[in-house]
Amino acid sequence: MIYVLTIYTLVAIINLPPLIKNGQKRELFAFIAFFIVAFVLSLLYAMDIEIPSPMEGLKYLIEDFMGLKYPEPK
Amino acid sequence: MNVERGKINVTQLFFCVTGFVEGSVLLVNFAVDMTKSQTWMAVLASIAVAIPVIYSYVALATRFPGLNVIQINDIVYGPILGKLISLYYIFFFALTFSFNNRDIGELYKTFIMPDAPMIFFLAAFAVTCAYAVHKGLEPLARVSHIIVAISFTVMLLIFLLLIDIMDFSNFLPLFDVPLISLIHSVHVITAIPFCESIAFLMIFGSLDKTEKAAKYVIWGLISGGFILLNVAVRNTAVLGNTETIWTSPSFESTRLIDIGTVLTRMDLLIGVIQTILIFFKASLLLYALATSVAQILGLKSYLPILLPLTAIEVILSATVYQSPVDHAMTTQNAGIFYSTPLLYFTPAITLLIAVIRKLPKSKRRKRS
Numbered sequence: 001m002i003y004v005l006t007i008y009t010l011v012a013i014i015n016l017p018p019l020i021k022n023g024q025k026r027e028l029f030a031f032i033a034f035f036i037v038a039f040v041l042s043l044l045y046a047m048d049i050e051i052p053s054p055m056e057g058l059k060y061l062i063e064d065f066m067g068l069k070y071p072e073p074k
Numbered sequence: 075m076n077v078e079r080g081k082i083n084v085t086q087l088f089f090c091v092t093g094f095v096e097g098s099v100l101l102v103n104f105a106v107d108m109t110k111s112q113t114w115m116a117v118l119a120s121i122a123v124a125i126p127v128i129y130s131y132v133a134l135a136t137r138f139p140g141l142n143v144i145q146i147n148d149i150v151y152g153p154i155l156g157k158l159i160s161l162y163y164i165f166f167f168a169l170t171f172s173f174n175n176r177d178i179g180e181l182y183k184t185f186i187m188p189d190a191p192m193i194f195f196l197a198a199f200a201v202t203c204a205y206a207v208h209k210g211l212e213p214l215a216r217v218s219h220i221i222v223a224i225s226f227t228v229m230l231l232i233f234l235l236l237i238d239i240m241d242f243s244n245f246l247p248l249f250d251v252p253l254i255s256l257i258h259s260v261h262v263i264t265a266i267p268f269c270e271s272i273a274f275l276m277i278f279g280s281l282d283k284t285e286k287a288a289k290y291v292i293w294g295l296i297s298g299g300f301i302l303l304n305v306a307v308r309n310t311a312v313l314g315n316t317e318t319i320w321t322s323p324s325f326e327s328t329r330l331i332d333i334g335t336v337l338t339r340m341d342l343l344i345g346v347i348q349t350i351l352i353f354f355k356a357s358l359l360l361y362a363l364a365t366s367v368a369q370i371l372g373l374k375s376y377l378p379i380l381l382p383l384t385a386i387e388v389i390l391s392a393t394v395y396q397s398p399v400d401h402a403m404t405t406q407n408a409g410i411f412y413s414t415p416l417l418y419f420t421p422a423i424t425l426l427i428a429v430i431r432k433l434p435k436s437k438r439r440k441r442s
Contacts, residue, residue: 011381019378027378030371034382041389045193051393054169059408068411070258073108 004042011035077142077368077376080212081282088290088297089218090358091271095298096225097355098267099305099324100177100348104405106309106318109259111244112251113306116259121299123260124268128295130422131271132288135278137428139285143275143421144369150428159420160370163275166416167363168387170270173405174356175200175391178349180398185325186345196391199353204384206357207364208377211280214357221354222297228347229301232340233308235331240311258406265410267302268295269417270355273362321398324348360384 012035019028044051063069082090102113109116138146143163147156179195187195206214251259274291281287305324309317312327320326324344331340364383368376395401428434 008385011385015378015381024374024378026371027373027375030368030373031378031382034379034386038382038385038389041386045389045392051389053394053396054390055394055404055408058412059404062408062411069407070108070261071254073255073258 001046004046008039077365077373080210080280082211082215082280083282084286084290086215086218087281087287088294089222090215091291091294092297093218093221093351093354094271094358095267095295096301097351099302099351100322101266102302102306103323104402105259105262106323108255109251110318111310113310114303116256116263117299117303117306119260120263120268121296123264124295125292127269127418128271128291129288130425131275132291134421134425135275136284136287137425138434140279142279142365142369144366146424149433150424157370162416164366166413167273167359167366171356171359171363171387172390172394174352174359175387176394176401178352179391181348184321184398193392197388200384200388203353203357203360204380207361208380211277211361221350225347225351228343229304232328232343233304235333236308236312236327239330241314242311244310244314261410262406265413265417272417273359276362276365
């Protein structure tokens, strides 16, 4: 947990000042949006909270729902 | 406006494509379950299948010189449908980078440092790739020939050192693989090592001479395919039927090198070369991901979003598969089916629509 907080604080300190100084609003909003997503995911991972894998959803959709699957190799 | 301003030449592109295809050399194992000792045949068939598919990528890029696939989609499909299709590309780049990052994590966790937590390898590797991408496309392209030369030399050296224990009767009987298994194997090999080079649709726009790209890309594909063929032949000739039971046949076959009890434990070479090759491939994928996200959001540069995207990718890599077995099982079905429309049909359909609609229009005006 402490590593996550340290790393993300460092990333914010390095990236935010130039974006604010140069007035790059679009880049700033994009950075904040991705930063929040990354921070929340990292925090969940650090707290051992299960994060669903996108491959599980794809597996269900493709193999179970659509029935697209090769036969097991002999 | 393109988010990348650097330019690369066609020779660098050739080495980039070769290195990119070689980056999947470990993943030939996914096809071994289906075609066993006939995997070499599946590799050859995959090269034949991949050539026209990859030609469609180059033809699309050549029709829209200086543009990346996100810009091309906006022109061909319009801003809404174009962006939806671009999201499919971004989803593919994001997942493929996470798979490659995971490959490195599993490689180190399984063979090199089993007691270390995998998240450490995933984060360290992803940050190294992010550093390379931060430097831009040109530096990556400039090191491509060094990476290809080193990997080619190492693969050749390992092949030569193993020649005395190769048993070519391991390839017999020929043509005894069921057709469906061969198709499955070709699908896996075509999709993973070869057609993942769809990421180059984000790079072709940075070529100084896009019109000459086709020849270099196809030769790059064949050169990379030759290395995959070398690995498939080596593993079968050395390991025979046992090839299917190992987690990494390349590691196991290289471990058998024993020249006068002096030259042993050469599997370390495989570890090093795999790290270099996957680093190169993953860096190009991360570059494609960062530039495509920046392009779709209309940013001037991909640099501000690079680190947060890398962090998301690290968590994705850590959670995408439960284990190496789950990785292999999922890749052999859902992993190749989800990307099939994108890899095999989308660029060709985009090209067809562009030809029918006579796009790009500005090019035609200039000519007239």
